Amino acid sequence: MSEVIRDYHYFGSCRKCGCQQQMLVNIDDMNRWNSQGVYIQDAMPYLTAGEREFLISETCEPCFDKMFADCE
Numbered sequence: 905m906s907e908v909i910r911d912y913h914y915f916g917s918c919r920k921c922g923c924q925q926q927m928l929v930n931i932d933d934m935n936r937w938n939s940q941g942v943y944i945q946d947a948m949p950y951l952t953a954g955e956r957e958f959l960i961s962e963t964c965e966p967c968f969d970k971m972f973a974d975c976e
Contacts, residue, residue, distance in 0.1 A: 908933070908950050916958065920967035925958050927951065 910928035917924055929948055937947035937959075944956045954965030963971070 914959070916962055918958070918964040918967055919962045920971075921964065923964055925964060927955050927958075 908930050910930055912929050912931040912934055913926060914929055914934070915924070915926045929951065933947045936942040937944045944951075944960060948956060948959075951959075952965075954968070957968055958964055961968070
């Protein structure tokens, strides 16, 4: 598999705790997910589940885990 060119800097803040998040993604992959309806895990499989969740919900992984701690 060829290496993904991560050419877009995504910056955001967690809507729960306000911590700053940043990640590098491929801009074409971001557009496929954001505009073309491709599932995020298919468009950006190189991101962790926590990074993908942040893009979806603007919730960092620790806050997401706390919100659903009772569901395990």
